[in-house]
Amino acid sequence: MLEIQKITDLSALATLKQQYFSRTSAPLDGMWQFGFIPIAEHFAFVEKQHIVGYCCVNEESYMLQFYLSPTAKTNAKDLFTLIVQQNSSEIGPVEGAFVSTAEPAYLSLCLDNSSSVSVNSFMYQHAKHAAKSSDDAIELQLATKMMHKSLVDFAVETIGAPTQWLSDYYGNLISRKELWYYQKDQQVLATGECRTNDQYQTNTADLGMIVAKAYRGKGIAREVLKFLVSISTQKGLLPICSTESTNIAAQKAIAKADLVSNHRIIKVDFEVI
Structure with missing residues (x-):
């Protein structure tokens, strides 16, 4: 059985966050990842006293990151849907999300539950010439x-x-x-x-x-x-x-x-x- 717990010591998520970054298709924007996300509320997904994933939600009730380890017994789609349908008393209301197109798994889950989608920002990297x-x-x-x-x-x-x-x-x-x-x-x-x-x-x-x-x-x-x-x-x-x-x-x-x-x-x- 999975439990959702609020977490304040983000070092406990270091390994999972490293896994998250390793699964992106391009570098993620630094201001979002290292400016906005650390000050958002983080919630750990726990199975048998082991943290197997996490999500974070900002003060406007928008999710900024979601990750569930492949080793987890819980289905990621089911868990994500439960959260965005406002069925987590620990997390509370989640109005929407910010996600980059370089985060394919998280993006797919967001789109599955979307009512509207708009482009917030453009991400750039050097053209290497x-x-x-x-x-x-x-x-x-x-x-x-x-x-x-x-x-x-x-x-x-x-x-x-x-x-x-x-x-x-x-x-x-x-x-x-x-x-x-x-x-x-x-x-x-x-x-x-x-x-x-x-x-x-x-x-x-x-x-x-x-x-x-x-x-x-x-x-x-x-x-x-x-x-x-x-x-x-x-x-x-x-x-x-x-x-x-x-x-x-x-x-x-x-x-x-x-x-x-x-x-x-x-x-x-x-x-x-």
């Missing part, structure tokens, strides 16, 4: 502790993210030497992130950038990405990134930086019978 040189190439500087406040202020003003969250986030990137910036005449015009992962997808580098509103459309985003691609590939890492399906400008800049999109992050709303 020589990037074209550009006369507009810019050189970014590696962020230091002295630049911490200036870069946080820049990001808060540009994207409106919470100051404390950005302060902690940028502080961690700076300590890991994964945050870069571009400035002109002592004014920060862009930041670039090249995030690496210590436990899963260790062969990838997640790229991210912010460009000042007044300087968008001038090719800076493209050149920031090209710079980040260059330092990633020099380290033997595969550059990956993502952007919202509605952000046409970002999609154009990413394409010009020799990154291609073969996968999507899908938003699925469930049909409750």
Whole structure:
């Protein structure tokens, strides 16, 4: 008999999460996997006191990940259907899911129970061919502790993210030497992130950038990405990134930086019978 238990120590799921990543058809988006998922509520699937799977659900009641080991006695389709039909008192209501097309098993289960499906984001990875040189190439500087406040202020003003969250986030990137910036005449015009992962997808580098509103459309985003691609590939890492399906400008800049999109992050709303 399977039991569902809420779990707070995510290290107990390390082996299962490693199995999960090994079954994907392409690298998963880093911000979703290492930003959003760790702060979601996790639930373990337990058979005879052994954890054989898990799922996680965010505060909006959308599932972000689902996995059941092939060694489990429980049928994955039956368990998934039970959860999304609101029949788990431990998990509670599940309105829908976010899933990438690189997660075939999880995607299939979501589609089996869907009432509507829409594309949330495009996932990109480097095309693995020589990037074209550009006369507009810019050189970014590696962020230091002295630049911490200036870069946080820049990001808060540009994207409106919470100051404390950005302060902690940028502080961690700076300590890991994964945050870069571009400035002109002592004014920060862009930041670039090249995030690496210590436990899963260790062969990838997640790229991210912010460009000042007044300087968008001038090719800076493209050149920031090209710079980040260059330092990633020099380290033997595969550059990956993502952007919202509605952000046409970002999609154009990413394409010009020799990154291609073969996968999507899908938003699925469930049909409750």
